[in-house]
Amino acid sequence: MSSTFGRLFRVTTFGESHGPAVGVLVDGLPPGLAVDPGAIQHELDRRRPGQSAITTQRKEADQVEVLSGVYDGKSLGSPIAMLVRNSDMRSKDYDALKEVFRPGHADYATFAKYGVRDHRGGGRSSGRETVGRVAAGALARIALATVGVRIAGGTVRVADVVAAARDWDVAEQNPVRCPDAAAAERMAGVIAAARDAKDSVGGVVEVVATGVPAGWGDPTMHKLDAQLGAAMLSIPATKGVEIGDGFAMVTKHGSETNDVVVDGRYVTNFSGGVSGGISNGADVVVRVAVRPATSIGKPQQAGKAEGGSTTIAIEGRHDPCICPRVVPVAEAMLAIVLADAWLGQRALRGRER
Amino acid sequence: MSSTFGRLFRVTTFGESHGPAVGVLVDGLPPGLAVDPGAIQHELDRRRPGQSAITTQRKEADQVEVLSGVYDGKSLGSPIAMLVRNSDMRSKDYDALKEVFRPGHADYATFAKYGVRDHRGGGRSSGRETVGRVAAGALARIALATVGVRIAGGTVRVADVVAAARDWDVAEQNPVRCPDAAAAERMAGVIAAARDAKDSVGGVVEVVATGVPAGWGDPTMHKLDAQLGAAMLSIPATKGVEIGDGFAMVTKHGSETNDVVVDGRYVTNFSGGVSGGISNGADVVVRVAVRPATSIGKPQQAGKAEGGSTTIAIEGRHDPCICPRVVPVAEAMLAIVLADAWLGQRALRGRER
Amino acid sequence: MSSTFGRLFRVTTFGESHGPAVGVLVDGLPPGLAVDPGAIQHELDRRRPGQSAITTQRKEADQVEVLSGVYDGKSLGSPIAMLVRNSDMRSKDYDALKEVFRPGHADYATFAKYGVRDHRGGGRSSGRETVGRVAAGALARIALATVGVRIAGGTVRVADVVAAARDWDVAEQNPVRCPDAAAAERMAGVIAAARDAKDSVGGVVEVVATGVPAGWGDPTMHKLDAQLGAAMLSIPATKGVEIGDGFAMVTKHGSETNDVVVDGRYVTNFSGGVSGGISNGADVVVRVAVRPATSIGKPQQAGKAEGGSTTIAIEGRHDPCICPRVVPVAEAMLAIVLADAWLGQRALRGRER
């Protein structure tokens, strides 16, 4: 029923993968901020398909147009609508799938929900919907930068290959977006192997915010953890999320995982920068489980709309591992959650303290 | 800024752990449903402290009073306020902690957020806030039962002990609430050992909904996964959540994890009953990472409000493992998310009467 | 579907007129404010029935209990639940009305909406629901007072008697709550005449906020006018609202009604302190049309649930003119709208400017 994320920094995406356009409406960006369209485009370019041999080869320019809310290079405080026209849509690729529910896809659930279905690609369930999130996230980053918050992220695991380092600059220099150069190469190999087998692989994306002051978030229903959980699990193809040490904490004792703050600084950060739902001043650390891409060329059983099943191989140009392209989306969602929490704290306490 | 969960089935908790009462306001329960106060009390009794040797020994009767929204045993369609008076509050236990930020707790972040702090227990961050959630969840269960949805859950891991079976009736018969009787005994041993060492241990809670029809949820920002992520990570002491196979999928291939639906039934359920954010008719399966309880008797370093640090041992009667008591809370939140999604689908597609 | 008013200062009432209690949950009051329960009780006492010969003779003590969100006399920033037990409920008065839809009442519409109905009084539609609003408004006043905003109001018209003066202190000294002492006496006479004729009369209530800085509100959907319109028309028995000169402006020219601001002060205030939906620094002035009370002793035709009609006379102790008791409610709603707008402006711009 709702395509909106956030209470004060409100982000609503629109557009189907094979319709005229995708886009986003951002309501709540404070006025007077310098909004550089180049910064928005930069984030969209990071998300764009066709960036390397291990991502989809679709070519989409994804040029953003800012329709409102910015005048003379400054935000007006009014809603900012941003539009990206769709192109390079090979709807024919999907004709064969008209009467089939693709394995792992949302086709069946979508049809059950709406009773109608645009069989050309995933419609709203397509990864293409994330274009709007990334554009909105670029605005959130602009807002957050004014209070010293910075966002980074990368692919920290692909199948069994785990990144040992966290150098986010390195992450931007390899096609896997892995913050560990050595692991990046092994990951690329694993992805290429999956691609060659007409299959796909999963992985883990980590995003981090530095400079978040203590006091953002909420102690109960709107815990920062909860908002991060919602944000990350609203990204297509994600099925798990953890804050800080997350699932690794389940095998530990309290004496090993209790973070200690002395003189306003946390000595440890098992909690990923969030204590009791409220930012505590340490880095906010979030990891997301990304499932293997569901569109694969390998023949699979698939249910038919009319009943019974058949065997299909999904043609088209799809990502063998979505992680590299999830990175900018997860960063955007982290930025959106934090921008919303920031405004919430301003409403509660007035000026920054 | 907000203590409310849900858009159509709206749940707002209130109350501090050491104030006069805790409670909840539920807005959106459809009219005409039979509301048995005994069913609400039953769920509260499952959450109540003092149930066994491995939970806190605090004695709280937690008798619920229904203040509104029910007449003659039936819901009126108006807000239902429910109240539980606090009792057995040993505020003196907390006097020593007045000038200290307890390790792992929200004390520091709370103070940073609000500038004021009720040092007697966790206030809103206390597990006591979940009383209201459980009462609200009982109403959500009543609503869901009318459409054939049932909720169950249990502790499926404590430290390194993992449940092999999923017999939810068994879970109600042991103090760990483990659905595997053999594992339950080993888990109880691990918890008792932690307790004796004045320490605590973490674990994993799993909750499951059966009978959910395909079509509930949303394809983008309000994905069912996202709402479940928010719901679970809004529970105190949780730091991770996964839907279906979750993090286990990151090491798999698409050909191993793509669920297939044939003739309206899913052959596999790696996705935990949710495809593209929308329920697909299979069981909804959610797992939550529960950190080791932060209140431990073992001496720990702790920052002082005035600066510097000291060593503290947290006295009082605390849970050495929170999982058994998180189970009814996680079930409640699952019920709340599903009730909300159900009403959303009715708004979208419901038939007029 | 929703019993909540406000986005950041969120007020949710609960309770039926003949259930155990009525009350309110306020979420969003900033922390650290001095909350005097006496100030809340004072507002409730102004709303309480039985204050004079021209209001209902029901006796309700309406003692408020603050259940949460306040510690040591200060707001904690968490939800504040407030409770007033019902008493002096003569449900028997309503037995005769079980199978009848009272004229002018919500009985028929309520039954159509919910399919169930508590025939004992108006349930949620009863004026008793406003107890919660007044308690919430008292908190809003506390918040607004910290930034210099003050609220007043009174009955400015009863039938054809119109107040010529606006002395709000005078309004508190007569039972009609009229800010014009001479008019108050004539109004009292008109009300007494209606009461003696077992009938009722309508009137107009005016509420005013002084000290509102320029810049609160919103230019489009959430115009301050719009929020005031929603707030006032959510009060039982109101059927019209106007801001500033309102309907009187329709016979004027632009050259007669364009307010001019010079050196940060408005020379005129036809707009009632709101320009384009945003406060402009002048007094915020709102008037509400209050219909004649629907419960009258005079025999009237009334539809029967089983079909056809009958003649009824509504016994019980009802207000012949609701205006005096609407005054504190309208003031409360004005305070709630402004508190919400204030927090909104803080979110947008940070500290007060």
Add this chain to the structure above:
Amino acid sequence: MSSTFGRLFRVTTFGESHGPAVGVLVDGLPPGLAVDPGAIQHELDRRRPGQSAITTQRKEADQVEVLSGVYDGKSLGSPIAMLVRNSDMRSKDYDALKEVFRPGHADYATFAKYGVRDHRGGGRSSGRETVGRVAAGALARIALATVGVRIAGGTVRVADVVAAARDWDVAEQNPVRCPDAAAAERMAGVIAAARDAKDSVGGVVEVVATGVPAGWGDPTMHKLDAQLGAAMLSIPATKGVEIGDGFAMVTKHGSETNDVVVDGRYVTNFSGGVSGGISNGADVVVRVAVRPATSIGKPQQAGKAEGGSTTIAIEGRHDPCICPRVVPVAEAMLAIVLADAWLGQRALRGRER
């Protein structure tokens, strides 16, 4: 802080009067409805400037482009973004106004709120923002038509000229949109006189919904009256609203204004189709006070940004009476409120499919 109206049928407008475009995002339209772009364009054409000698002579084609949410002529259940490019913007007309706060306009309040200002026209406060409302209202009408609800409206008063008849077909045949042909001529004369005097006049717009079933709306904060109040007072240049007999009821007795329902039909309709906040099956009738247009050619005093005042005459092509163009906007807002209430009732009581 928010540009959104509605909870389930959610309408968010965007765009400044002198920016690249205006538009709207509608979230919540049920799937499977036939969406005819011609029906949307038809409503926009009714709102369009330059329709007659008594409206502004600006020429704006206002061609709508549907960007999402519709496939193959049917609604998909996903957000529908609609865009209208701006044209014929004579920004130069506004250069003289850069340092002046126009009388009656939102210039000063806007600047106080945002600290920045697009002096070229009203920005978000411009009547141009209503383009999006009208497009959204067209979708609401489509939805409502499926359950038999129809919307009409007209100008029922200009200055002292009051319409005696309510023939909504007639309203579409004269430039004033008055449902009384004789009054229409006199109104046109009054408007022309104001225009010739470089001045403007106010009036009253009435909108009516027929076919609304009993049971839509809410008994407390979200009364249908309240939503209508918010909707109408969110339209630029409106300063009052009344439901049914509204302000005329203040001089009446209860025995004269209590509506009676017999056999499911209301015998009278003083309440304008809404009892206790809930639709009662009678026609929903709403009237809106429209102030004289603030942009007038007559010289007026105006405050200067730097302090002090000057005399200005507002050049450009402005409406001498806004009522004819407010009609389609008020109809749109009525449709939006009802569509939202309809979905709310489905959520509350809808039957599963």
